[in-house]
Amino acid sequence: MSCNRGTTVLHGYFDTELDALGAAEFESHLEQCFDCFNALEALESLRSSINIAQLYEKAPAPFRKKLLARLSSARPVVVFPARTPWRWIAVAAACLLVGYSGWRVIPVHRGGNYETVLAAEILDAHLRSLQPGHLTDVVSTDQHTVKPWFDGKLDFSPPVQDFTDQGFPLQGGRIDVVHGRSVAALVYARRKHFVNVFVWPTDEKDSAPRSGSQQGYQWIDWRKGGVEFCAMSDAAPSALEQLQRLFNE
Amino acid sequence: MNSLVGKGSIVLDSQDQVRLETLVLPHLDAAFNLARWLLRNGADAEDVSQEAMLRAYRFFNGFHGGDVRAWLLQIVRNTCFTWLEKNRRVNDMAEFDEELHGTPGPTPESLAIAADSRGRLTHALESLPSRYREVIVLRELEGCSYKEIATITSIPVGTVMSRVSRARRQLQLTLADPANKEAIDEL
Numbered sequence: 159m160s161c162n163r164g165t166t167v168l169h170g171y172f173d174t175e176l177d178a179l180g181a182a183e184f185e186s187h188l189e190q191c192f193d194c195f196n197a198l199e200a201l202e203s204l205r206s207s208i209n210i211a212q213l214y215e216k217a218p219a220p221f222r223k224k225l226l227a228r229l230s231s232a233r234p235v236v237v238f239p240a241r242t243p244w245r246w247i248a249v250a251a252a253c254l255l256v257g258y259s260g261w262r263v264i265p266v267h268r269g270g271n272y273e274t275v276l277a278a279e280i281l282d283a284h285l286r287s288l289q290p291g292h293l294t295d296v297v298s299t300d301q302h303t304v305k306p307w308f309d310g311k312l313d314f315s316p317p318v319q320d321f322t323d324q325g326f327p328l329q330g331g332r333i334d335v336v337h338g339r340s341v342a343a344l345v346y347a348r349r350k351h352f353v354n355v356f357v358w359p360t361d362e363k364d365s366a367p368r369s370g371s372q373q374g375y376q377w378i379d380w381r382k383g384g385v386e387f388c389a390m391s392d393a394a395p396s397a398l399e400q401l402q403r404l405f406n407e
Numbered sequence: 408m409n410s411l412v413g414k415g416s417i418v419l420d421s422q423d424q425v426r427l428e429t430l431v432l433p434h435l436d437a438a439f440n441l442a443r444w445l446l447r448n449g450a451d452a453e454d455v456s457q458e459a460m461l462r463a464y465r466f467f468n469g470f471h472g473g474d475v476r477a478w479l480l481q482i483v484r485n486t487c488f489t490w491l492e493k494n495r496r497v498n499d500m501a502e503f504d505e506e507l508h509g510t511p512g513p514t515p516e517s518l519a520i521a522a523d524s525r526g527r528l529t530h531a532l533e534s535l536p537s538r539y540r541e542v543i544v545l546r547e548l549e550g551c552s553y554k555e556i557a558t559i560t561s562i563p564v565g566t567v568m569s570r571v572s573r574a575r576r577q578l579q580l581t582l583a584d585p586a587n588k589e590a591i592d593e594l
Contacts, residue, residue, distance in 0.1 A: 169572035173546065175553050204579055205547060211525040213532065214548045217439035221453045225435070225460060 161193035168194055172201045276337060276388065277370060280377055283334045284354050284390040287343065293352065294330030294345050304331045308342055316342035316357040317385065321404050326353065336388075346401065353391035353401060360386040367402050369395060378402050427467045430475045435460065437476055437549055438483045444544040445487040447533045451494075459486040477551075477558045484541065484559055491537075531581040539574035546571055 163184075170176045171184045188194055217225075287293050296307040305318040311333055320328040329345040334356065341358040360381055367380040378398040379388040387405060389398050438459055443452035459482045470478055532540060545551040545559060553571070557564045 165572045165576070166568045169575065170553075170568055173553065173571070175568070200579065201575065204575060204582075207524060208528060208547050211528045213444075213525070213528060214436075215440050215443045215449065215452075216436040217456065218449070218453070221439070221457075222435060225457050226432075228457065229460065229464060 161191050161197075163187065163191070163194060165197070168197055169201070172198060276379070277372070277377055279336050280354075280356060280388050280390050281372065281375060283336055283343070283356065284375065287332070287334070287345070287354055288352065293332070295332035297330040299328050299330075301328060304328060304344070307331060308333075312340055312342055314359045314385075316344065317405070318342075318344060319405070321346065321401070324400070324404055325349075326401055326404065348391065348393040348397050348401075351391050351393040351397075353389055353393060353398070355387060355389045355401070355405075357385060357387055359384055362386070367399070369398065371395065380406075382406055427464060431460070431463055431467070431479055434476045434479050438479055440548060441480055441483050441541070441544060442487055444532065444540060444548070445484065445537060446491065451490070455486050455490050456483060458490075459483040462486065474555060474558065477555045480545070480549075480551075480559045481561070488537075527582065531578055534581060535574060535577060538570065539577055542567065542571050542574050543578060 167176070167180070167184055171181060174181075176184060184194075188198070296304055298304050298307075299320060299322065301318045301320045305315070308316055308318075308331065316331075318328070318331065322328065326346040326348055329347050329352070331345060332343050334341055334343040336356055336358065339358060341356050344355040344357060346353040346355065361384070362381055364383065365381045367378050369376065369378040371377070374392050375390055376393065376395045376398050377388060377390045378395075378401075379386070380402055381387070382405070387402070389401055391398060435456070439452055439456045442456040442459070443449055446452050446455060459479070463479050463482050466482075532543060535543065541560060542556055545556045551559070553564050553567045556567045556571075560567070562570070
């Protein structure tokens, strides 16, 4: 092009990237300059051949399907310090179970939503813990071993007691995540069942135990002395009530 | 890529998941298209755009509004160039672009390609250096503004303007004469 105007102006005009003044100036130039006029036509012809050729390549359907499956498998349900794919399988299993069964939670005190979400998360955490190798991070029947293990891992010190004499031998503990925060999970045995007691600090005042059940799992939730407890197990409801009384003594 | 799932380190609350799915997934075609043209290969584009989507998923916490498409395409572009670095093959070298034009004489294959305008354009676009190819793809196929291209490619708007004009000029010259070595050297 022999025109001494910069070609970037021509392209800027073609792409409607010039401001109003610049565009008006270039248009009055176009009326006199054949070079620029022809160059503009050439750009229009290039663009139309690109459009006709349909070069845009959309994501192929099988790839899209595969990717969506991949993304949903990477989707976390709750956040926890997982180290192995086993945990993800456990989460998936818990989701399926919860999704399949649907939740019926008795709404008490703070309204249904809190209860529903909490119970669902506790069940997830409970089921996850029952996967091989996930029940305890510290294995000990000694409360003086389990309690110090939590030091530095949590922003509070959970009350840890062994109730072997009362029929609930302490098995150990681990860190879990419930409701978006790290909690202590204390593991007790009750005959052939395991009981997970999830413990975290709360600002709410003390409350009497509330309980519910779903899918053969019982839960009981109570608050005492700035700490909220939620126990879950497939043991009998009376066993959880007994354990709750032991904690409150 | 597997490590992403294994580590369990993606932290998205349910609100973020909804945002991700409603904001990012609609741009999957754009992501794939850019990857396909930067890598010049559909199968590689699947791998790389998948990786880019997973990265977008992973870093979505860090996205605080703005142009989602530009944000995603920036990730796609970076993932593509990282991939090209790692999988440097003779055909992917930038130098190859120029050597390609130096190949003398039409072969039966190149004649057949030239007969078909889509094939001809594909060939011409693929033979552009990647810095030109990406601005053509973003401007002509994706319809991005200069400002969006500047965001995606991390270059100033002024540079985008001149690069777009050079890229088009080279594309025109290549289309006019696929073996035009002189035209390439001029740019």
